[in-house]
Amino acid sequence: MKTPSQPRAIYYIVAIQIWEYFSFYGMRALLILYLTHQLGFDDSHAITLFSAYASLVYVTPILGGWLADRLLGNRTAIITGALLMTFGHVVLGIESDSTRSLYAALAIIICGYGLFKSNISCLLGELYAHDDPRRDGGFSLLYAAGNIGSIAAPIACGLAAQWYGWHIGFALAGIGMFAGLLIFLSGHHHFHHTRGVNKQALRSKKYLLPIWGWLLIMLCIAPLFFTLLLENNGSGYLLVAVCAFAVIMVARIMMRFPEHRRALWQIAILMMTGTLFWVLAQQGGSTISLFIDRFVNRQLLNIEVPTALFQSVNAIAVMAAGVALSWLARPEGKIRSALRVWLKFALGLLLMSVGFMLLALNARHGGLNGQVSMGMMIAGLALMGFAELFIDPVAMAQITRLNLPGITGLLTGIYMLATGAVANWLAGRVAQQTTEPQINDTAIAAYAHFFSQMSGWTLDCVVLIVTFVGLRRCFTPSPLTLPETEHD
Template sequence: MSEDVKSPGLFSQPRAFSIIFFLEIWERWGYYGLQSVLAVFFVKSLGMSDAESFVVFGAFSSMVYGFVAIGGYVGDKVLGTQRTVILGALTLMIGYVLMAIAGANKQIVFAALAFVAVGCGLFKANPGSLMSKMYAQDDSRLDGAFTLYYMAVNIGSFFSMLFVPIIGGKYGLSVGFYLCAIGLILAIVTFVFFRHLLKGVDSPVGLQPLNYTKFAVVIASLAVLIAASTWMLSNLTVAHWILFFVVVTVFLIIFKEIFKSQGIERSKMIVAVVLMAEAVVFFTLFQQVFTSLNFFAIKNVEHVFLGMEVQNPEVFQSLSPFWVLAVSPVLAFLYNYYGNQGRDLSMPAKFATGMSFCAASFLILAAAARYFANSEALVSPWWLVLAYLLISIGELLISGLGLSMISKLMPQHMIGFTMGAYFLTTAISGVTGGWVATLTAAPQGVTDPVQTLSIYSQVFLQIGGMSAAAAALMFLGVASLRRMIHGDGDVSSTEMSENA
């Protein structure tokens, strides 16, 4: 680690943290700008039904995160972390430009989405991998750093989820997609001009001169993967089976490493796998932000907010990153404050608490739909504001700390690969979340708010109840997982209570 990396900088983090912070803002600007309008684009521009749009959206999301393990491997073992970041950003930019010129041509749309999925796969794991190399595993700033990192994600997503639907609605979605591409141009420029801050921070292969043969193999492999992904978006059953085999292969590799390890290292790796399984449940719920909750806002929420008419109800999705931005600094402060005193919540306790908030958000929406709708079967947008606040707190406690969890629990030589595996939990949830969203889809041609409200009320109640049950099970396992993390063979009930 260079002296430059050790120097304090943004929010008492290493100076190199600032480049990751701004890089993530612009990359997420592009991705969430696309994601905020994609399901609606499928319906309005490609003529899909609600249910079909949810399934295709879920398949695309699963590809995005299913490829992250590949990007982690390329960054760790083939090109180096920093080079992989640049290659991923360039691939993403091409995808957004293709979306802008695709119009209603389904095959060009699917090709564009394939570029985006592969580009995200290359990019996503590597900024977090760079961050993990800036800190010792016992550094008390780590949870705060990853919370601020997640704050950067939500700065980019908030503004893109606010402006892309508005500008796209006024000037056409092609203009909105060009805005996504501009975000990636700014990400590349930011990284190139300030890359000196990351001197010496890379995977071992990244510190060596570029191997052009390996680079050529990577480019050829990407071309094949993009072509295959384009085809799979039209053949979703095959895509789901491929995802299944990828997930099984990746986790078999992790289990192999677990069996090779010993002592507390093995225990920590087992806890990491358990928490990744818990994350699958959360990400299935969070997937609803872009599917069922988005369509609920369009169909059964009043389109007047703070005295202003909301012409593009897709912008209600921006409440999620808005609340993350508002709550992130508070949680970052609390993590650092209690962490310095040795009284911070354990990672399993944070995950369980996050799931509780998630459950509450869906139960509140179910109650609003059942008891507080007006005569036109519309609910106040303030219920959506509250629900998004709760699910965003859950997001910070689970998704926002997922990468920090990997950095703390996995051995250094496995971090990049395991971060990719962690994103596979989101890939699995892309499929399961799309399926859950179809439960809220009204029959073809049904637009009566009274009928759709009844469907949303019932499904949200079921989701909330199952989420609450999952949270209860997670709380029951907190003490055991905490003992495994710390290697405590004998922890008293008082100690467990104080350190949960």
């Protein structure tokens, strides 16, 4: 039987996702190296700033999701976010070694990312009926195709930075984001059936000003707020406050929709498990990047491969495996097995564990002979990339499948908060184990121990999940299913 084709609008969503990945991952590939090489930050300071920035870009989607649900609609939020991210990368591309301009640029990108990240998934979810069997394939396609940008970005931005300077590499990331926005705008006629701006709500007055006026004030104040937060290393305090708010919101959703409480609990547990996964995966931009820069033999045909280019390996693995999984995915009807979802998560964690195991073996071998293998490094990174396809697409599909009015964007933002903000902040704390005052045998031993620990923790989590699934199958007489949302 022929697989039903995807809605045409998905290709414009995929296009802007590709260029958003290009801008974000191009800058991400350069940031830790720029901080240590150009600005002279020590490892501890660089990792702290990197993790704070990476954490905050996932704090803002909870507010961005709320604004899209109540006021802007997903499409308008995405356009506004893309414009802010373009401007932030342009500021970062201005040739200046001032830390103030660095913090300001990162703050603007943080605000733009908040309006973009969660809402791109929600806009995709709007294209399908709640029981449409194409939904999982659509999310896998978005996740995999978006990685075209993250494959090209470290290569293009890394080479631009090496040949012409750091700021040309950063500026190139901004140009990519603007190109994606233009493509997305060209397909506007395919989105007429999606939610638009709530004009009545924007025009309503609150505290003497219309809501649109308060939005403009917020747009001016937010970048300044995040600039000060980055300068004073205050991301952890904000994160605690936002997480407390998120817990309250999830509790309220459960009280409001008691018939969906079982599915909401599963999503909450998926969020916690996904957080552990991303604590490990986000080491790629900090500890793993520094390890490659300092210890891996990067000579290929008498040419030294730039460190930033290794960031493409993960994305290539996601792209290749994601396309295959999308084609192999079969429609599964209205009944969804919760056990199948957990087995997918377990497989993703297992692949991550094996990837870190390869990195640990590579580091130990390098400590003995002074040469860390580039081939084994690439193999480990590829396994980690493959693992991602069994985490985020699975969780996002579960969240959007609930299709609760006014709630989907908020839940997606909370998922981003847990697996992005909390995971990145924890990743920075965990990564401090690798910081050493001198780059020597002690430092490479610290990396070997760190990679081994990461592998062990992940394997323990896999054992717990598989044990849980086995027990549920033994004690549950009929297949465990996820309830679907009823519509009149």
